[in-house]
Amino acid sequence: MLKANKRTGLVFFPAFDWAIDPTHPEREERLLYTLDQVLEEGIFDISGIEEYKPDLITAKEIQRVHFCVPDEATITTQSHLISAGGAKTIARAVMNKEIDCGFALIRPPGHHAMRVAHGGRGFCHINMEAIMVEYLRQEHGIKRVAIVDTDCHHGDGTNDIYWHDPDTLFISLHQDGRTLYPGTGFPHELGGPNAKGSCLNIPLPPGTATEGYLYMINNTVLPILDEFKPDIIINSAGQDNHYTDPLTNMKFSAQGYAELTRLLKPDIAVLEGGYAIEGALPYVNLGIILALAGMDFSQVVEPDYSPENLRQAFHVTQKIEQTSEIINRYWNQRMELREKAGIHGEIQHRHREIFYDTDSILERQKEKIRICRDCSGALEIDSQASTGKHVLCVHIPLNACRQCRETGYEMFERADMKRYSRAFLQDRPNDTYTIK
Ligand SMILES: [Zn+2]
Ligand SMILES: [Zn+2]
Ligand SMILES: [Zn+2]
Numbered sequence: 001m002l003k004a005n006k007r008t009g010l011v012f013f014p015a016f017d018w019a020i021d022p023t024h025p026e027r028e029e030r031l032l033y034t035l036d037q038v039l040e041e042g043i044f045d046i047s048g049i050e051e052y053k054p055d056l057i058t059a060k061e062i063q064r065v066h067f068c069v070p071d072e073a074t075i076t077t078q079s080h081l082i083s084a085g086g087a088k089t090i091a092r093a094v095m096n097k098e099i100d101c102g103f104a105l106i107r108p109p110g111h112h113a114m115r116v117a118h119g120g121r122g123f124c125h126i127n128m129e130a131i132m133v134e135y136l137r138q139e140h141g142i143k144r145v146a147i148v149d150t151d152c153h154h155g156d157g158t159n160d161i162y163w164h165d166p167d168t169l170f171i172s173l174h175q176d177g178r179t180l181y182p183g184t185g186f187p188h189e190l191g192g193p194n195a196k197g198s199c200l201n202i203p204l205p206p207g208t209a210t211e212g213y214l215y216m217i218n219n220t221v222l223p224i225l226d227e228f229k230p231d232i233i234i235n236s237a238g239q240d241n242h243y244t245d246p247l248t249n250m251k252f253s254a255q256g257y258a259e260l261t262r263l264l265k266p267d268i269a270v271l272e273g274g275y276a277i278e279g280a281l282p283y284v285n286l287g288i289i290l291a292l293a294g295m296d297f298s299q300v301v302e303p304d305y306s307p308e309n310l311r312q313a314f315h316v317t318q319k320i321e322q323t324s325e326i327i328n329r330y331w332n333q334r335m336e337l338r339e340k341a342g343i344h345g346e347i348q349h350r351h352r353e354i355f356y357d358t359d360s361i362l363e364r365q366k367e368k369i370r371i372c373r374d375c376s377g378a379l380e381i382d383s384q385a386s387t388g389k390h391v392l393c394v395h396i397p398l399n400a401c402r403q404c405r406e407t408g409y410e411m412f413e414r415a416d417m418k419r420y421s422r423a424f425l426q427d428r429p430n431d432t433y434t435i436k
Helices: 029-040 059-063 078-095 128-140 156-161 210-228 254-264 281-292 314-332 334-340 402-414
Strands: 003-013 047-052 101-106 145-149 168-175 199-204 232-237 268-271 347-356 361-370 379-385 390-396 422-427 432-435
Touching (some): 003 078, 003 281, 029 281, 047 078, 059 078, 078 128, 078 268, 101 281, 128 156, 128 232, 156 168, 168 210, 199 210, 199 314, 210 254, 268 281, 314 334, 379 402, 390 402, 402 422
Parallel strands (some): 003 047, 003 101, 101 268, 145 168, 168 199
Antiparallel strands (some): 347 361, 379 390, 422 432
16 A cells, blocks of 8 residues: 555535626536546555544634625625635644645635635635635744745735735745736835845746756745745645736646645645646646655656657746745845835835726735834724725734734724724734724
8 A cells, every 4th residue: 555655635526506707717627527537546544644624614613814896795706705714724634743745635625815805806805825824823833934825826816915914925836917906016125124135036037847847946945945944734736827827928737736845845735726627737636646645756758748849938936036046036125125124113105906807806905014123013904895895994913013913903893893894903913803
């Protein structure tokens, strides 16, 4: 009998009853072909590979991360609660040391869901990784977290949720935003004034192949992870860098994904995108599972794999090497950049527009952050959406200093309820969520 070198947990949740519409690329077949392949390869017969049934998360668990407008029940379906629950199940099993690592093969995905949620963006309504991370912090005392997003799209939702948090290192590798949804994720997007350098955005040119991807992992991602010393490493494991993916323009293979997983050694992988349902997902997922389990994955090859067609152009290689240097430089300057970003105690403003392509909603945000040398800073978001909803959202971070807690409560109490339909206070140190 085959034996895994690392005990590996798996959750499969294809969400049979949820789809944006029946022909949409984000649909249940994404996981059904993988499940067939995994059964055919006898993965569940390997000693040390455990299948878990997903939990269901509660509204309270969403409220540690999001401000859902008008509320959690309106934004989510039961499939979203189980999908997030699947990630939590793996996290708990890792914490209880039942397994060494695990992979939540769940849908719907979550990495485009931001802190304020008025609806769906990029097929996402709530952020599965962030809900799992705040569960780990609340219930298991995890502090320093690294999230490496290897989906082909910029993980703009996770980037937004951890924008101000120096205890979460968020690294997203994605196809250059000038050529792909959501159009963001450039190297200068480094996080807010209290957390510069804790968001690292790595755009890769269209046509990036396995060699270029792994160059970035070896020369930038791994050395930075080593220096950050996270308590836990999470991989947002999107599979849409694959050469057959219908939505993207990359040249990554199942072998590439498996090797990436072997190098990254995530404690927890959470499935994000990947839309080549038959041509890629079954092979990529199998490669990732074997790599997590510390097993030989050299036989996992797509039927139409042809290395000649997957060569990387010279200009692509050059561009990747340049970007790697830029990111490494920003990382090394992060403390200096934080120092220069503002004066302790001042409030900084940011205005922006967020489009929800899945639900055709336009949101305008006015954000205030307290510059703080002692914590992530009290955060206020005035959010007005084209649905007519206008809300005020106040976030007091888990590591808040006394002054930022007071500032957060003042922001909430001052909310003029003639202007807002609702005001929310997310008090992470007390683990409470207040609505008025
Ligand atoms: Zn990404
Ligand atoms: Zn994607
Ligand atoms: Zn503070």
